[in-house]
Amino acid sequence: MLTFILKRLALALPTLFVITFVVFVIARLAPSSPIDILAEKAAPEVRRQLEHQYGLDKPYPIQYLNYVGNIVLHGDFGRSFARGQQPVTEMIAHDFPVTAQLAVSAMLFALLVGIPIGALSALNHNSWFDRAAMAVVVALVSVPSIVLGPLLVLIVAVRLRLLPVSGWEMLDVYSLGGHLHFKIVDPHYLVLPTITLGARSAALIARFMRASLLDVLRQDYLRTAMAKGLSRGKAVWRHALKNAFLPVLTVIGTNFGTLLTGAFVIETLFQVPGIGFESINSISKRDYPVIQGMTLLVAVIFILVNLAVDILYGVVDPRVRTQEARA
Amino acid sequence: MNENQGRHGSGEENPEVVFGAGTDADLELHGNGEEAETVAETNESPDADIRVDLPADLTEGSETVIHGRAVSPGADAWRRLRRNPIAVLCGGYILLVVLTALFANFIAPYAYDFQDTRRYASLPAPPDHLHLLGTDNLGQDVLTRLLYGARVSLGVAVIVIVIEGAIGITLGLIAGYRGGKTDLALMRLTDVIFAFPDLLLAILIRAVMTSGNRALPPAVNLGSLFFALGIVGWPALARLVRGQALSLREKEYIEAARAIGVREGQILRRHLLPNLLGPIIVQVTQDVAGVILAEATLSFLGLGVQAPFPSWGRMINDALSYKESHPLLLIAPSLLLALTVMAFNFFGDALRDALDPRLRQ
16 A cells, blocks of 8 residues: 555656746746846846846756755745735735635535436436436536636626625634634635536536446446345445445546636636636736746646545555556 | 568568559558458457448558448448437537638628727627627627637637647657657656646746736737647647557558558558547547637636737626626627537537447447
8 A cells, every 4th residue: 555655656756846847947938037027127237136136147957946946945936026025935825725715615516516416317327317417417518617607697696686796705703602713705705606616527527427327337246236135225325336436536636626727717707816816916917926836836736636536546446556566 | 460570571671672562562461451450340349330440541442342332431420420410500500600700801790800989988888780789898899709709719729729739649649659668758748738737837828928028929929829728738639649549550551561661650641640530530629629718718817819809708708897787798708609619519529429339339
């Protein structure tokens, strides 16, 4: 088991480094240097001084090593140009919890909607429910979030006035007689962004769950379970669901990245102050260290989540481990 | 198989002599190949469609023999496609969008950057007899912008698909055919691009490119948009082509081609590629949906096509400010974008079913 985990880690590490490299190179492609943006009309001496201060006068390989070194050793993603030299790390610490809440609630929504619908479709294969559910699923997979979001807002918020159009409000929660105090987001503001962000994932999960369960239902061990006297319901509950869920796990991993990137769109759409919203705002302020840092963060999280899914897969399914050992 | 290769290999000290001998060797080879294919097919499933699996260069070479039995694989797939009502519906819609994109300047009632100053009041106006879908906050005719939007969407899609096709197909073919270390290195590269979730890399590239003080020349600006979308799209295609090439390179007709000394580039282009066209066409059709969506998303974020060119994505974003007073402004481009993406997705699915009936089960 430990070797399995170590092997996976060893595979992920080079990818992480190459990603820092790609992000670094893209930043150097920028038509204007950071100094152009920081000090547009400064005298040449001032520019040279600034270049020296930021280490931009050093050769590119050294700059890259400094960049990676700062991230790894000090957790330093650079500084914002626009916001008076505020460290990007600070901005991430401030904005990321918002994005994380949104992404996690969207994933929960996708799981809670997708798995039951997929399972019920498979158990009632070719019934009217199956057909209707799959028609909705096929449509949802294709509907872009920049279409779904505005339409939901138009119907639910503007016409029916059930929920706020956009924004993000925090609630103070006191419990244990006022001893424990924490802030959570007002659920009213969470509903529409969550549905918009999670709809496509819910549809994909439903589709995978259905296919996977249909496959499992045809297996011999399920027939054996029923032959030894288990009712169909019990056989499905005890034997089929767990096995059918395994492929869905992979979908969750790959979809988490989609959710994080989707947050860029959803946060812009609903004015949710997360990293996506900040990044897009920073573009108009030509503040690319911010978007650079946040992109890197999202890519790293994506890799780590997939690593976790991979490892979890090995933990849940012994067959994966043995295959790995043989290869 | 190995025996076969050995025999050919030792017999021909100078491959060019074989080339000099010309078409005779070629023809003979095709005959052998066909036999082997047919046998293999029948073994798998007796009543399967033999024509589907035949290499394209082979069907060309021995057309008369094949025609004796049935129609060509292309005509067969076309027949299946026509019988699928969803495919016909989506295909018809796609044709309509393509025609709109091509002839937008004839169909559209106004020029794409025309601002109607009579009603220019920095607020959108509802539909009337002059502007069938109303005007936006700049006094621009919404219908015109939608029609030209089709041109922008499809234009970007075509160019980006060409870019990702050139990279993805080439690298996939080389990785799959060569195998070994080349394969490993190229697949690691695709893994890295895949490690960026979805559009993130494109967002980063566009954000950095548009962050300068100086306005970019239009060519550089558009170029970086195509580059950003193309660089994100090619790995999926490369993986697909590589997987197919990996299994095809073991086929007898490839081995035979190698044995008579056909050069690698020639094998990739003339023998491997034609047999991969089916899966590539399916993937590309669905990629069109992906690219249209990606362009719309980037434009929605302000990172896509720049004004005065219309883009459905930016029209959606612009309309958000007026969603309460002028919902039509928001609904029209949303509907068009969703329908177009859906049509390409469904058509891709239908194409796959038509090209490979075995997948349907």
